[in-house]
Amino acid sequence: MNQEYIIPNAWSIIEEGWKPSQVKSSESLFSIGNGAMGQRANFEEKYTGETFQGSYVAGVYYPDKTRVGWWKNGYPEYFAKVLNAPNFIGIDVFVDGEELDLATVQEVTDYRLELNMKEGWLERTFIAHFSEEKAIKVIARRFMSLEIDELAVINYKVTAVKGDMRISFQPYVDGGITNEDTNWDDAFWEIEDVVSDGHQGMVRSRTNKTNFYVTTFMQSELLKNGEHVQYADHFDQNNTVVRHKAACDIAQGESVTLRKYAGYVSSLNHNHLTLQSAAKAVLQRATEEGYEKLVKLQADSWAQIWAMADITIDGDLKAQQGIRFNIFQLNQTYLGKDSRLNIGPKGFTGEKYGGSTYWDTEAYCIPFYMATKDQQVARNLLRYRYEQLDKAVENAGKLGFSSGAALYPMVTMNGEESHNEWEITFEEIHRNGAMVFAIYNYVRYTGDYSYIPEMGLEVMIAIAKFWHQRATYSQRAKKYMILGVTGPNEYENNVNNNWYTNYLAKWCINYAVENINKVKADHKADYDRIIAKTELTDQEIGAWKEVADNMHEPFDKELGVYLQQDGFLDKEIIPVSDLPKEHRPINQKWSWDRILRSCYIKQADVLQCFYFFEDHFSKEELAKNFDFYEPLTVHESSLSPCVHSIQAAKLDRMDQAYEFYLRTSRLDLDDYNKEVEEGCHITSMAGTWMSIVEGFGGLQIVDDKPSFTTKLPEQWNSFSFKINFRNQILNVQIAKTGTTITLEGKTPQDVIINGETVTLEPQLVNA
Template sequence: MNVLNNNHIINNPWLILKEGFNPLRERTIESILSFGNGYIGSRNSLEEYYTISEPTTYVAGIYENIPATNRNELARIPDWTRIQVFLDDNIIDLYDTKILEHKRYLDLKRGLVLREWKSQDSLGRITSIKTIKFISLDNKNTAFKSITIKPENYSGRLKVISGIDGNIIDSKILIPETLELNKPMMLGMETKEGDNLVVITQKSEFIQDNLEYNQKYSNKMVYEEWEWHGEYGKEYIINSLITVFTSLDYKNPIGASIQDTVTDYNNVLISQAESWTNYWNNADITIDNDEQAQRWVNFALYHLISTGKFSGNNNSIAARNLSGVSYQGHVFWDTEMYLLPFYTFTEPEIAKALLMYRYNTLQGARENARREGHKGACYAWESTDSGIEMTPTEVILPYGQIIHIYSGSNEIHISPDIAYAVWQYYQVTEDEDFLVNYGSEIIFETTRFSTGFLKKEDDNLYHIYDVVGPDEYHERIDDNAYTNLMTQHNLEIALKLINLLQEKYKDKYENLRDKINLQDSEISRWKEIKDKIYTGYNPETKIYEQFKGFFDLEYIDVKSYEPRTKPMDVILGRERVRNSQIIKQTDVLMFLFLLANKFSKDVIEANYNFYEQRTAHGSSLSPSIHSIIAARLGKLDQAYKYFEQNAQIDLDDKMGNAAGGIHMASIGGTWMSVVMGFAGIHIYDNGLLFDPHIPENWNNVKFSVNWHGQKINVQVRKDEITFKIIGNQSVNLCIGEDNWKELAPNNTYIAYKDQKWYWKD
């Protein structure tokens, strides 16, 4: 076995290339090169299968209960990517033959994964093999795989097995009583409780003289088998179309799979290319004069596009999407805080569908609150199909120590976070239908829950006790500034919403009040406490104390431990870190980003300077927020450093855990770093503000955003911004700090910087 350099990336920002074969890196590469459409997601495992691999395909929303933990996890389904090639009945693989060449590509522009390899057997016979796989962005139930085989220096007997393998899972496998030639093969799977059925079909095309063809079933696998005489130098191509249907979406998934069987292979390829082109035209970001940054952005956009297309309503985007086992396919606040801005600004229908998932799990959130003795809606820290909390209460470490987990019970900021996302979606889209009919119920019920924790003390202020903020190194703390300020924001938007509903939708407002039994006394209390919540702000230093007593903890110079390969709580121990000012991820800086319009630049800068040197970035959620704030403050060296750190979390496996799946928060954070950081977008109720600070080596950056249904094409240079408004309504934009202008549709506008920003006449 040859082990080659497996980390070479060619000079093309649209391709991610991995060369060679290193078994120790295989599971990481499978994650990095994963592919999907938001409904189906697959790791890019090697088609012939190896025990060092983790071939995994998930279908969004298909969970099964694990009795040992009583938690729902995404269910692995049979592997549709399986292909094996034989020469004279000897399998061609990466262990038993000499590897002359082995490359895998992720084609970001077209949504394809490709593989090229040449192997030489003990007789010196060289075989070239190429594969292409993709999951359709046009049809959520369809996938495609293709193999090309070429005998380079011989003629001989070739055999290909291609099928659907159920051996990788322990769920119940169902097969048809008979396999019929010239009809699609079918394999079924039942989840462990028997409440979900997944049906996978395969239909292939291979035209060849003197071909022996069979469909077979063996050991939980159905497969097609072709055998023929391969001629020296000739290429042989087998194309296969796959469909995946489930009882979650179809009453009769078997019937649906039969009716939907596609046989036009060329049309599937054409539709895939067209769909990706359309999405890139809408969401693309181009950076002039920084190829590395362009690759980072392309990689992030690829995963955002491929993950979002068919997500939402009854499912959402998991923290590791559909690319790996980490977090068991559970949905966290990552979706609303880090992913929703991209979809809201580029594909608002996807953003709406993701928020509808929160509406559709509102009953589960109410049940979570009720179990803890509270009113309203407590959204789960780890959520699945029902919205019921899935976070374990404790874990047992390998050496027997029991660690209590408080995020599910005490990290209550998740509810105001989701309310924030609902309001931000409304601000950007002006979608009053969603706000009135769905979002308002979320906002009122989360306000109800959040305000239930507020306790009035002798200082005449309201406090929140015994919580966990975003920084999970410090648990069960009092007056976490992030939690308190997001609770206050929850209150503010609830009261704004009441005014809107009373003014324009009085009947619907009264119906909603009746539905959720919202009393006048509750609303009066909301008004009374809104401006009396303790924040921990010190006007002399302009710094917010992360929580009560934080300033009294030991200061440890985090940067003196750089570079490091382990998190700080492992290096120093949990107790030492808990009693220090080392923080896992952005906490105070997180609300200074989310609620930036409430704070002056000098307050933001004072807190950035204080907390930046205390943050260990032990979470993938952290670097992008530092990049955004640093860019807005004009600290471009630091902004770019954190932009790079965030972008490399998966591409270069900087945290050492990419094998568990793509970190979607950092993926969304890459887009936010460019658009909301370097381009300086701020969201106001009455319009968008741009205050850009782009890296010195960037000539320009181009992108598009939607605002109130109008598309805005933006080009940012160091001292100039060009806006082109596409639509039928004017938009209100601000450049710099306070230079607002109403821009008419279908016109181009230029702003320039001469110490301050000005509009060009």
């Protein structure tokens, strides 16, 4: 567990002092990635202390056979999991024949880790004492190139601080790795080829079952006191490892550096027969550019990202560090270049949740990518689901739905469902609504309607069909109901009429019908194609409308609140604040049944609906529902505090808004949930961004215009962010003195600032 050991700093994540107990947490926090690959901050040299090794290639997965206690019909046969990929960072280091291992050396001093977010590199510095007479200083920097996204670079510099010595490096690539998290201890990888060629080494592996081919490669250089030196190609090789050797004698004060260019090329992007050539091409470009140039390119690439995505907070260093960490990690995870990829809940920082795609993407991540990147990036995220529509239809078919109804999976890598808790897999169907909401959100924000006739409408129709079939008619109540569901609040299972789900279902149908009509009117060719494909009739649409128009919405008149689900008020309603401290977190302290029958809410549920559809409800309604549900919410999901922060800001509850903001932005840095060892909470980081931009910044789209209702936490002097709105940049600065918005672009833009519409004129931007 972390104890807030991260040193506050505006641009870097820094740890100082050697504490073996923090290694696994730091491996998560200091992870690096470039969207195409990523890895935990494992050590290059041998380390026999506790560690959790992880290096991942985006899009390469393994279908791990499902393990359950009691099989239920409908469970998927496997869980598609991100794979721990071959290790290319390894450099064993020997000092006069004695191996460097921080777990066993006499003493480690001057230990320092820095993750430089501004320039995108990780640096580890330490002095290892082998004896009273012998010590070395190591500065190991590495980064994953944004410019060449199959390339990682390591610069491992050893200086003799006490004594003369012979330093021997053994850089290697190791294909013999496994996942910590396997169901049946299957071998995920087969190694097909281990090659050593000059200073290059390569291991070609193939994933079992899925047959992804990945060549993991390296090339090394040796420098003495900064000058390249020659060394022979001594190497050693076995069935899984290719290992080179490079040694050099240095006197006290001198240094020797092993530089390693390494990475993955995979059959996702290359013909699997030419992977070796692809790897050689990457290495050739890397060595041609050279180390210093690559470092510079990396800083330039990050500068471009920050220019668009940075948020500044003046007067609150921890808040500043928190938001930059979130933005940095999101960008390390997903850059939106490839519509086959998506955003795993742990990104490249751990194996948990299988690295798969959840509804987090649609509900939490899309706003961030829409506002901080070219709109093509968000479109790619939407397209990912469009491309998996057939699988979603198949998935619904397994559960008894027909004629093209789709249920998107709870967890997926390739469109197939990978999750196997019945109460989630089969019942957390609200995820289907998030898919449509994301389309709505995208069109509302970008103004790019073209996505709907091209792709979105088919998704909406398939989902409307699902809701229509899934609702049942209660003769008694003369209403349509959705029975047996789990809402976003997973601390209730198999409930009837979760309001959030029912509301979304109704909205999905209405939005689908609205767009069917719009596409019919304005995009006739698309309309004809889609109707022919879906065989949709007016009669069926009429039946959908019947369901939407008569959907049951549990509501309590006396309290004026929408009910979490039918019967919620039969529970004992006791605020979280009255719970003894030793009962928290309830998901660790209470048995599952106790959680279920309690009134405690894991994450925003009714309030999530108020977040999605803020313009459907009055501020008074929001206040009543917030006042009822906020005291019952335990926030044991990382996705919860951000929504509560936004709602609190709307209601001018600034203390709460600030508290929730800190919790969401430093969730991992301060390890609120005591689990950062397993990886960072990547998808909820987008929620942190929302709490600033949509919470304190109050961004909404009103009548096609961006509207800002700004709130400055009293702890801050000012804050600023930028958003890309329809290909022009709005630079928003909120200070105690007021809000200033400038426009970088070519066309005047109307914006609403705290209720007043203002026309912004384009400003010249310094290039």
